[in-house]
Amino acid sequence: MIISTKRGTPAAELEKIIHEFEAKGLSVTMIRGTDYNVFGLVGDTTILDEKQIRANPYVENVQRVSEPYKKANRLFHEADSIIDVAGVKVGGHEKIVVIGGPCSVEGEQPTIDVAKKVKAAGGTMLRGGAYKPRTSPYAFQGLGTEGILDLVKAREATGLPIVSELMSEDRIEEFEQYVDLVQIGARNMQNFQLLKAVGKMKKPVLLKRGLANTIEEWIMSAEYIMAAGNENVIFCERGIRTFEKYTRNTLDLSVIPIIKEKTHLPIIIDPSHATGNWRYVESMSLAAIAAGADGLIIEVHENPECAWSDGAQSLKPDRFAAVIEKGRAIARVIGREM
Amino acid sequence: MIISTKRGTPAAELEKIIHEFEAKGLSVTMIRGTDYNVFGLVGDTTILDEKQIRANPYVENVQRVSEPYKKANRLFHEADSIIDVAGVKVGGHEKIVVIGGPCSVEGEQPTIDVAKKVKAAGGTMLRGGAYKPRTSPYAFQGLGTEGILDLVKAREATGLPIVSELMSEDRIEEFEQYVDLVQIGARNMQNFQLLKAVGKMKKPVLLKRGLANTIEEWIMSAEYIMAAGNENVIFCERGIRTFEKYTRNTLDLSVIPIIKEKTHLPIIIDPSHATGNWRYVESMSLAAIAAGADGLIIEVHENPECAWSDGAQSLKPDRFAAVIEKGRAIARVIGREM
Amino acid sequence: MIISTKRGTPAAELEKIIHEFEAKGLSVTMIRGTDYNVFGLVGDTTILDEKQIRANPYVENVQRVSEPYKKANRLFHEADSIIDVAGVKVGGHEKIVVIGGPCSVEGEQPTIDVAKKVKAAGGTMLRGGAYKPRTSPYAFQGLGTEGILDLVKAREATGLPIVSELMSEDRIEEFEQYVDLVQIGARNMQNFQLLKAVGKMKKPVLLKRGLANTIEEWIMSAEYIMAAGNENVIFCERGIRTFEKYTRNTLDLSVIPIIKEKTHLPIIIDPSHATGNWRYVESMSLAAIAAGADGLIIEVHENPECAWSDGAQSLKPDRFAAVIEKGRAIARVIGREM
Amino acid sequence: MIISTKRGTPAAELEKIIHEFEAKGLSVTMIRGTDYNVFGLVGDTTILDEKQIRANPYVENVQRVSEPYKKANRLFHEADSIIDVAGVKVGGHEKIVVIGGPCSVEGEQPTIDVAKKVKAAGGTMLRGGAYKPRTSPYAFQGLGTEGILDLVKAREATGLPIVSELMSEDRIEEFEQYVDLVQIGARNMQNFQLLKAVGKMKKPVLLKRGLANTIEEWIMSAEYIMAAGNENVIFCERGIRTFEKYTRNTLDLSVIPIIKEKTHLPIIIDPSHATGNWRYVESMSLAAIAAGADGLIIEVHENPECAWSDGAQSLKPDRFAAVIEKGRAIARVIGREM
Known part of the structure; x- marks a missing residue:
């Protein structure tokens, strides 16, 4: 799962978000862009709810990389x-x-x-x-x-x-x-x-x-x-x-x-x-x-x-x-x- | 309800269709057009099924005039x-x-x-x-x-x-x-x-x-x-x-x-x-x-x-x-x- | 073309609408229904503009019977x-x-x-x-x-x-x-x-x-x-x-x-x-x-x-x-x- | 821009893709996932054509992070x-x-x-x-x-x-x-x-x-x-x-x-x-x-x-x-x- 954060998000808020995902057992990679910062999450992301992540006011966008289905996949x-x-x-x-x-x-x-x-x-x-x-x-x-x-x-x-x-x-x-x-x-x-x-x-x-x-x-x-x-x-x-x-x-x-x-x-x-x-x-x-x-x-x-x-x-x-x-x-x- | 029939529909088929609707208690008015014949049906047309009428190979189109709802109307x-x-x-x-x-x-x-x-x-x-x-x-x-x-x-x-x-x-x-x-x-x-x-x-x-x-x-x-x-x-x-x-x-x-x-x-x-x-x-x-x-x-x-x-x-x-x-x-x- | 008029349309208004279409060389057939009155127009209806007819406050609906294309038809x-x-x-x-x-x-x-x-x-x-x-x-x-x-x-x-x-x-x-x-x-x-x-x-x-x-x-x-x-x-x-x-x-x-x-x-x-x-x-x-x-x-x-x-x-x-x-x-x- | 590659993409192909983006002046960050590998590209990605990137048979998906408009933005x-x-x-x-x-x-x-x-x-x-x-x-x-x-x-x-x-x-x-x-x-x-x-x-x-x-x-x-x-x-x-x-x-x-x-x-x-x-x-x-x-x-x-x-x-x-x-x-x- 890929998460992009708004321009001007304070460093402390970025840290907080990263810690939350790590606490769920996911590994987090960060890409610092010109307009946005982007996180890549690795692990079982089917447990995450995209709409909940979007509720964070510093989050700009959330995109899935893996399909959300397993048994049919x-x-x-x-x-x-x-x-x-x-x-x-x-x-x-x-x-x-x-x-x-x-x-x-x-x-x-x-x-x-x-x-x-x-x-x-x-x-x-x-x-x-x-x-x-x-x-x-x-x-x-x-x-x-x-x-x-x-x-x-x-x-x-x-x-x-x-x-x-x-x-x-x-x-x-x-x-x-x-x-x-x-x-x-x-x-x-x-x-x-x-x-x-x-x-x-x-x-x-x-x-x-x-x-x-x-x-x-x-x-x-x-x-x-x-x-x-x-x-x-x-x-x-x-x-x-x-x-x-x-x-x-x-x-x-x-x-x-x-x-x-x-x-x-x-x-x-x-x-x-x-x-x-x-x-x-x-x-x-x-x-x-x-x-x-x-x-x-x-x-x-x-x-x-x-x-x-x-x-x-x-x-x-x-x-x-x-x-x-x-x-x-x-x-x-x-x-x-x- | 308005029903139009295909060009070249035999007169006998037109009669048959008209009789069927009259048998259901509906009053039928016919309009002879240049390319199509059109019937107007008056009465309680909520009992009719448009898709069944369309199944007649001589029927070109079926259009409702009244809304199909009553209690909410x-x-x-x-x-x-x-x-x-x-x-x-x-x-x-x-x-x-x-x-x-x-x-x-x-x-x-x-x-x-x-x-x-x-x-x-x-x-x-x-x-x-x-x-x-x-x-x-x-x-x-x-x-x-x-x-x-x-x-x-x-x-x-x-x-x-x-x-x-x-x-x-x-x-x-x-x-x-x-x-x-x-x-x-x-x-x-x-x-x-x-x-x-x-x-x-x-x-x-x-x-x-x-x-x-x-x-x-x-x-x-x-x-x-x-x-x-x-x-x-x-x-x-x-x-x-x-x-x-x-x-x-x-x-x-x-x-x-x-x-x-x-x-x-x-x-x-x-x-x-x-x-x-x-x-x-x-x-x-x-x-x-x-x-x-x-x-x-x-x-x-x-x-x-x-x-x-x-x-x-x-x-x-x-x-x-x-x-x-x-x-x-x-x-x-x-x-x-x- | 089929035109339905609103319930309670005064007879004089119905007459007026009929005369307008007849003046355009169209033949008009009328069907008196329980909730609506319906007109069928016969003739070259490609000259008519549906949206103009709908502008009449007594008109409920307008439906075409013929396709609006000729050369491709x-x-x-x-x-x-x-x-x-x-x-x-x-x-x-x-x-x-x-x-x-x-x-x-x-x-x-x-x-x-x-x-x-x-x-x-x-x-x-x-x-x-x-x-x-x-x-x-x-x-x-x-x-x-x-x-x-x-x-x-x-x-x-x-x-x-x-x-x-x-x-x-x-x-x-x-x-x-x-x-x-x-x-x-x-x-x-x-x-x-x-x-x-x-x-x-x-x-x-x-x-x-x-x-x-x-x-x-x-x-x-x-x-x-x-x-x-x-x-x-x-x-x-x-x-x-x-x-x-x-x-x-x-x-x-x-x-x-x-x-x-x-x-x-x-x-x-x-x-x-x-x-x-x-x-x-x-x-x-x-x-x-x-x-x-x-x-x-x-x-x-x-x-x-x-x-x-x-x-x-x-x-x-x-x-x-x-x-x-x-x-x-x-x-x-x-x-x-x- | 985020690019995910198919499971089983050979390492040499991954390298080739990375080099192509770097040659365009973009910085590439890689995230190794369980099912997919994901790249994040940083730089001016408006020069890239998503559909061209998708043409690479090893590419699974391409997602933009930034909006493609500038003057209106x-x-x-x-x-x-x-x-x-x-x-x-x-x-x-x-x-x-x-x-x-x-x-x-x-x-x-x-x-x-x-x-x-x-x-x-x-x-x-x-x-x-x-x-x-x-x-x-x-x-x-x-x-x-x-x-x-x-x-x-x-x-x-x-x-x-x-x-x-x-x-x-x-x-x-x-x-x-x-x-x-x-x-x-x-x-x-x-x-x-x-x-x-x-x-x-x-x-x-x-x-x-x-x-x-x-x-x-x-x-x-x-x-x-x-x-x-x-x-x-x-x-x-x-x-x-x-x-x-x-x-x-x-x-x-x-x-x-x-x-x-x-x-x-x-x-x-x-x-x-x-x-x-x-x-x-x-x-x-x-x-x-x-x-x-x-x-x-x-x-x-x-x-x-x-x-x-x-x-x-x-x-x-x-x-x-x-x-x-x-x-x-x-x-x-x-x-x-x-």
Whole structure:
């Protein structure tokens, strides 16, 4: 950590600051500049709080050199982590996974029907929302437990592992029992209580990026889950909020090489929520594969006009199949399978 | 609601769309344009899901005319709502409230000490975090129940109502019993489970704006709480995330006239979290009062350099007193008291 | 265009508004809603100024149905436009172009050397900045005319058309004489004087997206150039400004399908400026091709550590060649050549 | 400047990097950390290009300690600069200035009429656009020279100095002759050619903040003008682009204390363009004064519904007078006059 002090800081105050850091077991090197004095701190600086240091009126600036994450950091874990989701492997050089299914679960038979179509098209997992985060309290909030049980029926019918969003701690037992991959949604990415709670689960976690969260904050949320004991985290980019209005969100595909450089965990892409428009899902899916993503999560619905939520961004099963077919060819070019 | 359809949409498809809306009890008016056909829908359109309508391949665009909120909407509730926080009134032409206190509660005696200073300076409520949302799992997470009880002691010593952040449903009973104003933090603004839960509480709610949430989404989160039965919501602006890096967040003071125009609820401003720097707190506090805010929430600490969190943005008690003194003079100019 | 008026607007005022629009040759349809009255205007609404209509105190909201652009609009020009850059075709089903070269031109011999490497690697045009937009007045501002002449020498040596940024009107003659593709940089995307001026040039224009401009504004800037007489515009996405800090900008690849849907013009991608880091250039280049881009513009330097500007984002020639080789394989998958 | 190198960087490479900096006359201090090695550079680091240093594959990160601006920096110029605009003083403890007038100049008589109203209300300068930056090439582009001459007539009639936007170098002579305060618009904030050109003018410059520019970039644009010889720069905040849609832009009032801390130059606020809505202009004007702004620039039109541009954000003269009256009372509270 690098700390710069204001011009004209009295020598006694500099000494005081240095002693405080040394008392915490850190080694301090000082650089006397023309306008500022600068300290370099060596040792375990994750114990320090930058904002507390800034509170010192003689401190001009505080800059971290090391990343604040440890368990997720590739620096301390060179090999790719492979996450096992009920037998489907995600990450490293494993096959690229394709998760398909409706935004909301809409009953047992439709879920089984769409699951069969997802599987026939080449999908490797089934998604479906039973608990839905909706901006309006007057919008459909999901079927709840009934929806989870519909997904279970679809898994029995197809063998596809199931992915669903967990919105509150009081459903953890249900998810531990029934769901194969526990999704934390964008709006809960910094619901730290929930992160700690899924950190104690045995099931792997799909951690969506928050609407306006930096990559570093996202990795820190993975760190919350890992620090609580669950190291099976898969990142999922779903677009960030910007000023642009032609798309619902702005899909940030550069996170793919960055997450792989900074961490050892897998990353998958959600082109449906990112663009909010089925017409852009194919091109963004192929782009994600070309950029090195470990998987895709795509909304699929047999009749998008009648979907109970997010119909505008859902693909019909035949278009979903077409995306997978083209995606496989792209995957081969970069030395992956799908 | 206004719906435009693509050029070349077959007449039969237009008829089909019209019938669907009429079947929902809406009245449909059609405008035939040169490039597009446009429908106007009259009736209760809050039951419609825009994204589902967009899923129709003949639909080009969907635009709302009415706001999606009802209970918070000034259109249906012309008078200002006054929220009672343990006897302190917030909103309308009531006195501007000033909430002061440390970012984190740090023990019984320091809390009582700072509460006395806050009161002496003219503060009307005491804030303090017992459960802290921290980006890093390795950072101090708050004293928990002990911290809440410290606040209670400080209330007993000063008479100031207490404000604290609720991060999870399992603490609701504790907050219902001890806390006077229940804060929902920025990161939980769209934690809809938590919103529904506080909607069943009897205590008023301080709803912070999310890091990157629009004013409309913010009002919709208030609507969640109100729809669940708790109409005592106070908005709190604390800065939004932008590209700017000299401040922690960008304080959006234009929300003050907008919230007052669109809703009947009070709004207060948090200049401490918005700027992240105590040097900018005074000017932003005075600006907020001049713009018509119903209150301020300011971090106060006797020794910011030793604060357990967010020291950089905390005012010492004497500076806090100076802000209140100047603020009172500004309030008088715009016909308010403080 | 759809106009909604406030609740309680007197009938006489409604009449007045309707008459004003009818006097402009527009046909007006009225929809009487419960909370608002809504007008639909049919005719050429591009002559209307939304902000002027909003100035009427009885107007609640104004929403456009048609896009404000005409010449760039695919609605009125269904076929893809193919832009000819000194014999190299861009757009439609033509080969994907690859523009390579240094950020700044650094003298005759280095420019010829890198141009040969670009050509050998499979590049189809040469880029190089002679006039550089730099944030600091103390940074290197480019070689000016000398740099343009160095590019000309490199074109003579390799046959590659040359691309360079025009920053001011007083250099138009020079660019008309020497440069094959005239680049308008991100910071000048809304320098309307310059847009009008290049609209009178005979050379095609590469229009970069502004740092924080919407797709609609970007198309409107193309419309400026086209309306002035130059219909040979190629769009170039180079990343937008967001809150994220691990990349210089956020590359928005979803613009590829959107620009192709809304306009008939080609679009190319600049992964070097978008990411600001050579390590992410390959994956973003492959992603761009998979998403359907008509070309790439990549910074190439033989010795990035010694580059006079932007070394951090430059590829060495062998890595550039590797990108092209993989890119060709991806292009074939989606039915294009490169 | 602080440079950190990657773990495992060979000693010979470290030596090479150190020698390169020493060869540039900088003194290098090294801090050996656990994961990284860090160098501190002391000396004139404004000559270094961060992006070039990052191009070294062994370099992990580069961080500046000193600000990159000199002439605008308060560190080297402690006293407030007072800018003289044809006799009206701006900055320091001078009276807060109020610039009023129409968005676009609309002819001689209307300009004289509105100028008289502006003066009667207490305004101290007259604004009016003769050259208008419009998103659409089909929108009204301003009266040009005729508009400038109309402003001159209005100045003769009232004595108010005139402010107008310069959009291109070819009008510099005209502005040098006729205009008292030369405005550089938001879209041209990084039109570096234009900045250099106004840097050679004798008239003071009103530099608006770009749509999405950081405070640091804004100060660097002032530095361009100052470095070219014109030290009379006044900053003008007019809102930044964010995700919020209820306002045209997000007014960032925290720039007031920051610009005053980092530089010695004055800053004024434009609440009209920032909010895009006359209903929010009064509250944001009062907030700006309370926060310490040196002035306001407000759109005033006698009949906003008939304004040729931006009517929605224009105040009628009587409301403008009301803002000034309340503003004066607020100014007195903070020890200023207006």
